[in-house]
Amino acid sequence: MGQLKSNNIDVTFEKDDSNADVVVINTCGFIHDAKQESIDTILSYVEAKQRGDIEKVYVMGCLSERYKKDLQNEIDDVDSYFGVNDINMIVSELGGKYRNELVGERVLTTPSHFAYLKIAEGCDRRCSFCAIPFIRGKHISRPVEDIVDEARKLIEKGVKEVILISQDLSYYGLDLYKKNMLAELVNRLSSLEGMEWLRLHYLYPFSFPMEVLVIMKERDNICNYVDMPVQHISDNILKSMRRGHGQADTYRLLEKVKSEFPDVALRTTLIAGYPGETENDFKQLLDFISNIKFDRLGVFAYSPEEDTAAFNLKDDVPDMIKQERVEAIMELQQDISFRLNNAKVGKIFKTLIDRKEGDYFVGRTEYDSPEIDNEVLISPDNSEIEVGNFVDVKVSKADYFDLFGTLSQK
Numbered sequence: 001m002g003q004l005k006s007n008n009i010d011v012t013f014e015k016d017d018s019n020a021d022v023v024v025i026n027t028c029g030f031i032h033d034a035k036q037e038s039i040d041t042i043l044s045y046v047e048a049k050q051r052g053d054i055e056k057v058y059v060m061g062c063l064s065e066r067y068k069k070d071l072q073n074e075i076d077d078v079d080s081y082f083g084v085n086d087i088n089m090i091v092s093e094l095g096g097k098y099r100n101e102l103v104g105e106r107v108l109t110t111p112s113h114f115a116y117l118k119i120a121e122g123c124d125r126r127c128s129f130c131a132i133p134f135i136r137g138k139h140i141s142r143p144v145e146d147i148v149d150e151a152r153k154l155i156e157k158g159v160k161e162v163i164l165i166s167q168d169l170s171y172y173g174l175d176l177y178k179k180n181m182l183a184e185l186v187n188r189l190s191s192l193e194g195m196e197w198l199r200l201h202y203l204y205p206f207s208f209p210m211e212v213l214v215i216m217k218e219r220d221n222i223c224n225y226v227d228m229p230v231q232h233i234s235d236n237i238l239k240s241m242r243r244g245h246g247q248a249d250t251y252r253l254l255e256k257v258k259s260e261f262p263d264v265a266l267r268t269t270l271i272a273g274y275p276g277e278t279e280n281d282f283k284q285l286l287d288f289i290s291n292i293k294f295d296r297l298g299v300f301a302y303s304p305e306e307d308t309a310a311f312n313l314k315d316d317v318p319d320m321i322k323q324e325r326v327e328a329i330m331e332l333q334q335d336i337s338f339r340l341n342n343a344k345v346g347k348i349f350k351t352l353i354d355r356k357e358g359d360y361f362v363g364r365t366e367y368d369s370p371e372i373d374n375e376v377l378i379s380p381d382n383s384e385i386e387v388g389n390f391v392d393v394k395v396s397k398a399d400y401f402d403l404f405g406t407l408s409q410k
């Protein structure tokens with residue numbers, strides 16, 4: 001989008017009222033539901049093109065990287081399909097000239113006060129259920145200076161929260177610098193003037209960089225938040241998943257994090273219904289959730305993905321059982337979240353206001369990432385509240401996944 005704007009091409013993002021005559025759809029090809037959403041979106045715009053509402057439809061991203069030939073055969077009314085590394089070709093197709101010096105120049109598609117910052121592309125892990133290495137390729141770290149420059153530009157635009165992402169933050173720097181450089185990068189970014197919140201997503205459990213948590217403890221502007229997708233806890237399942245860590249390793253790491261860094265909120269992601277998951281395997285998973293008491297947790301029902309090692313395994317857990325296990329996990333997590341949230345009643349938290357919705361301003365604490373975690377709902381009884389600003393909120397009530405509060409007068 002930044003490249004197109006530099007070519008004086010008018011670009012909008014997901015605006016229903018847009019009068020654009022060309023639509024570019026960026027797709028996901030990772031799990032079944034995301035693929036279906038991508039296909040449904042493509043079909044809806046193809047229909048709009050057939051009605052004459054728009055002139056051209058282009059498709060880019062993971063789905064077209066992975067299934068380009070199939071898509072061309074099945075949905076041939078799309079004007080062209082582009083893969084994940086074809087941005088220069090897309091810009092050219094749309095009448096622009098790609099300029100290398102603009103790499104890092106962005107148009108924000110998030111609210112103006114927070115932004116995601118990708119520090120690497122691809123993945124060198126070979127988890128049995130994951131197709132990302134086949135879609136995005138091997139892990140390629142971006143240079144530290146490039147990331148710092150982009151973060152500085154985001155701050156200059158008014159971004160207050162920078163969220164670091166990649167397929168695996170724990171691997172950062174090993175390819176480019178021959179050593180793990182995540183701690184150095186986090187140190188550099190948190191030292192930038194104007195960096196108010198720095199958040200880290202997707203820290204792989206194997207070779208977990210504990211030194212990053214030491215810096216997190218020292219710096220007030222690094223959110224006390226660790227997103228560590230463990231996926232499962234049964235040794236049998238973890239071995240089949242090719243995760244590189246076992247049950248004992250996982251417990252040891254999480255208990256160390258909780259004991260040495262008690263202020264850190266732990267988030268994880270799990271898979272239910274993986275091939276061969278027995279009732280005993282699933283019970284171990286429920287016991288694990290009960291023992292660790294994650295602050296935040298998400299779970300997916302397993303779906304077989306082409307080109308992965310698990311695709312060759314018998315998908316022997318019925319869909320109904322998968323869904324029952326997903327619901328059982330979330331019911332357990334709901335109770336844990338409710339207890340943890342109740343412990344926050346009466347306390348004061350720095351809160352970033354994301355939006356106004358209905359009768360409330362809606363914000364987040366440092367323990368919550370946008371769209372996936374808990375939110376703080378504040379009654380708009382004070383004109384000092386503005387979207388995109390920080391306020392101190394005293395929690396007055398807790399729900400399963402929400403906090404309610406009022407502005408603190410401290």
